[in-house]
Amino acid sequence: MNRNAIGREYPWVTYEVTREMILAYSGAVEDRSPYFNDENAEVLYAPHTLVGAYTLLLMPHIVSDRELGLDVTKRILHVHQVYEWKRVVKSGDVLTIRGRIADIFSKGEHEFLVFEGDIVDARGNQVVVAQSTLMVG
Amino acid sequence: MRFDVVEPGTEIPSVSHLVTRENVIKYGRLVSGFNPVHEDDEFARDLGFERIVAHGVMHINFITEMLSSYSGHPERVKKLALDFVKAVYPGDEITARGYVKEVERVGGCLRVTCEVWSENQNGVKVTDRGVAELELPAG
Numbered sequence: 001m002n003r004n005a006i007g008r009e010y011p012w013v014t015y016e017v018t019r020e021m022i023l024a025y026s027g028a029v030e031d032r033s034p035y036f037n038d039e040n041a042e043v044l045y046a047p048h049t050l051v052g053a054y055t056l057l058l059m060p061h062i063v064s065d066r067e068l069g070l071d072v073t074k075r076i077l078h079v080h081q082v083y084e085w086k087r088v089v090k091s092g093d094v095l096t097i098r099g100r101i102a103d104i105f106s107k108g109e110h111e112f113l114v115f116e117g118d119i120v121d122a123r124g125n126q127v128v129v130a131q132s133t134l135m136v137g
Numbered sequence: 138m139r140f141d142v143v144e145p146g147t148e149i150p151s152v153s154h155l156v157t158r159e160n161v162i163k164y165g166r167l168v169s170g171f172n173p174v175h176e177d178d179e180f181a182r183d184l185g186f187e188r189i190v191a192h193g194v195m196h197i198n199f200i201t202e203m204l205s206s207y208s209g210h211p212e213r214v215k216k217l218a219l220d221f222v223k224a225v226y227p228g229d230e231i232t233a234r235g236y237v238k239e240v241e242r243v244g245g246c247l248r249v250t251c252e253v254w255s256e257n258q259n260g261v262k263v264t265d266r267g268v269a270e271l272e273l274p275a276g
């Protein structure tokens with residue numbers, strides 16, 4: 001991968017966290033907490049990893065970034081994850097993901113890509129910071 | 138819930154889930170399946186895996202579920218950092234585990250640092266070196 005891509009930012013992605021999205025996500029991860037599953041609740045909370053998972057919405061930008069040179073035909077392993085939650089995400093939140101390449105480095109025969117997602121709400125307040133490290137090769 | 142007895146060494150009640158092929162595929166389709174290693178057995182085998190692999194973020198939700206249940210409210214879970222150390226496959230039963238490592242009183246709260254990890258049905262860790270931070274109401 002091209003280390004000149006460190007610091008590169010990708011187009012922001014904005015989406016609304018809907019009740020349907022939360023219920024489908026809770027079902028897929030089998031999180032039975034009533035906070036994340038009560039269909040009659042006025043406001044549903046989102047499982048903690050939902051917003052981190054939705055940073056994958058940026059992956060098409062990263063994969064198609066020829067200057068970065070991430071080869072998706074190679075074995076890509078998610079090896080490290082960090083989350084910092086400023087508050088819990090709720091149904092009705094409109095979130096924007098601001099993603100950037102935080103680091104690219106090599107260790108042995110592997111290359112590592114560190115990607116940071118800064119997730120803010122409609123008021124611009126930080127909601128979650130997610131950092132994912134992928135090992136390639 | 139009151140947390141008068143939270144002290145270093147306190148064990149957090151574990152959470153277990155069977156990872157199914159159906160849920161791995163469902164999860165991938167929910168969150169933009171850019172990587173066929175989560176859907177295509179042949180593709181996964183070509184890369185050296187036994188079969189399709191569960192998304193890492195999918196099974197670390199078992200850890201956040203454990204922390205959320207223990208703390209009594211999702212708002213009390215503040216941070217998590219961990220390493221993925223082994224692939225998780227459909228058919229694996231994953232158990233999230235943890236214990237309290239440090240407790241610090243900050244204002245009217247307890248800032249609780251926990252060591253967390255998860256393991257498969259053979260007791261082999263699939264995530265490790267996990268550190269989580271909770272903010273609990275002081276007793």
